Amino acid sequence: MIIKKVFIIKNLKALIFLFFLFLILINSQDIYAEEYEGITILSEQVTSEFPEGIRFEANFYSEEKLSDVRVFFQPISSDSPQYAYLDLFSSEFSHNGDLFYRTDGNRYIPPGTVYDYWYVITTQSGTEIKTKLKSFTYIDSRFEWESVKEGPITVMYHGPMKSRAITLAKAAEESLEIMGPIIGSEIKTPIVVTLYNNNSEMIGAVKSKSMTTSRELITEGQAFHSHGVVLVLAGRRDIGTITHEITHILVGRSAGSSGQVPLWLNEGLAEYGNMDKSISYIRFLEWAMDTNRLLPFSHLKTFPGDPNLILVAYGQSRSMVKFMLDNYGPKKMSNLMSELKSVSDIDKAIKKIYGKDLLTLESDWRRSIGAPEYVPPEPKLNKIETLDKQNEYKILTLSPDEEGTDISSVPSSDSNEVTNKNSDKTVGCSSSGRSDLSLISALILILIFYRRDRNKI
Structure with a gap:
């Protein structure tokens, strides 16, 4: 009888232990045991601490001392892994590893990046053990995210934005199917779109080239082809933004690096793929034609700093790409992108x-739109004469169309000239123009006081 009671008590204790162990396991995806050759991973987790960095934590059991532990990680859209060493804290057979990988400054990683990662454990005897591949998503940890999926497109959203996220996911998938064959890019690799509800949220997420840019611009979208990520600001133009940025991803995939592609071709393709085109670029293109301000494409590897001429450059680029596709077909364009790989x-x-x-090719395009032919300047022109010709440009004052003017959807690899001098939704005078006005006002005030003093005398 006593033996039976002891047996029941022991079984009860075992059941209670198993019950609590079960509760722990179902409430934590990070606690488990993985066994390798003489090493057991008792637990491990990856935590996003955006924008500061990524934290890797792991607990190992090994009777042999560990020399080091490295974590390898790479975006799923890349085949170039990075690695870093964990700080190890050992106590007998237990070894705790910790690494905080910083992602601020030049190590910026866009939120939404999906990473594959694995550990390589080296024992004191020199044995190397590679753990199995896992994945995690580097999220913007300020918000609780949900997601919707359409084909290879995943849209991450938070708050009451599910219906909008579904609409954007469908538009992005349609954009892939239309622009993929034109650019010659594969469209199966997943792309993550992180959707922000307002500008204040977006400011904390985008990669900005300067503090001035962050304060003065509303960035409506950014594409990161090497990470397979697009950031989008929700709003009335977000379908145009997402399809524009998705095209940048395809350009990067097709050409190997979007930096290989001149800006006029990159932006021209992105605007051709824009499913909600603004008419502002058409207006500025017409203005440039009427005033002989069309820019030679040989000068459009980057865009000029003047906001008016930026919009001219966008209009030209879209028109030129359309001309190339209409007259030579999509096969030539995909061949061109392939050629730009090398x-x-x-x-x-x-x-x-x-x-x-x-x-x-530019001359043919100019004739097709009724513009005068571009004649390159004679080589004998010196720098002073060239500068004088550039200074002939006048500031255009033209209100943007009803839908606004989107000039901020420029990939992070584009020139500082474009990004740092764009102004939010408006086209107006440059800062130097405002400085001249202030100087004139000061001179007028001095003249008034001078006359008043003379009258007193």
Whole structure:
């Protein structure tokens, strides 16, 4: 009888232990045991602490001392892993590893990046053990995220934005299907879109080239092709934004690096793929034609700093890409993108694919829109004469169309000239123009006081 009671008590204790162990396991995805050759991973977790960094934590059991533990990680859209060493704290057979990988400053990682990661454990005897591959998403930890999925597109959202997220996911998938064959890019690799509800949320997430940019611009979208991530600001133009940025991802995939592609071609394709096009670029293109201010494409590897000329550059780029596709077909364009993987000279690439150089192609385009032919300046022109010609440009004052003017959707690899001098939704005078006005006002005040003093005398 006593033996039976002891047996029941022991079983009861075991059941209670198993019950609590079960509760722990179902409430934590990070606590488990993985066994390798003489090493057991008792627990491990990855925590997003955006924007500061990513925290890796792991607890190992090993009777042999550990020499070091490295964690390897890479975006799922990349095949170039990075690694870093965990700080190890050992006590007998227990070894706790910790690493905080900073992502601020030059190590910026866009929120929504999906990473594959694994550990390589080296024992004191030199044995290396590689753990199995796992994945995690580097999220913006300020918010609780949900997601919707359409094909390879995942849209992450928070708050009452599910219906909008579904609409954007469908538009992005449609954009992939339309622009993928044109650019010659594969469209199966997943893309994550992180959707922000307002500008104050977006400011804390985007990669800004300067504090001035953060204060003065509303960034409506950014694309990171090497991470497979797009950031989008929700609003009335967000379908145009997401399809524009998705095209940048495809350009980066097709050409190997979006930096290989001149800005006019990159932005021209992105605007061609924009499913909610603004008419502002058409207006500025017409203005440039009427005032002989069209910019030669050989100068549009980056865009100018003047806000008016930026919009001209966007209008030209979209028009030129449309001309190339209408007259030569999408196959030529996809061949051009493929050629740019190995040839960074756009003139050589165009000549090989289209059988004519960039200047001739531009002349054909100009004729098609009724613009005068571009004649390159004579080599004898010195720098002073060139500067004088540039200074002939006048500031245009033209109100943007009803839908606004989106000039902020520029990939992070684009030039500082474009990003730092764009102004939010408006087209107006540059800062130097405002300084001249202040100087004139000061001179007028001095003259008034001078006359008043003379009258008193």
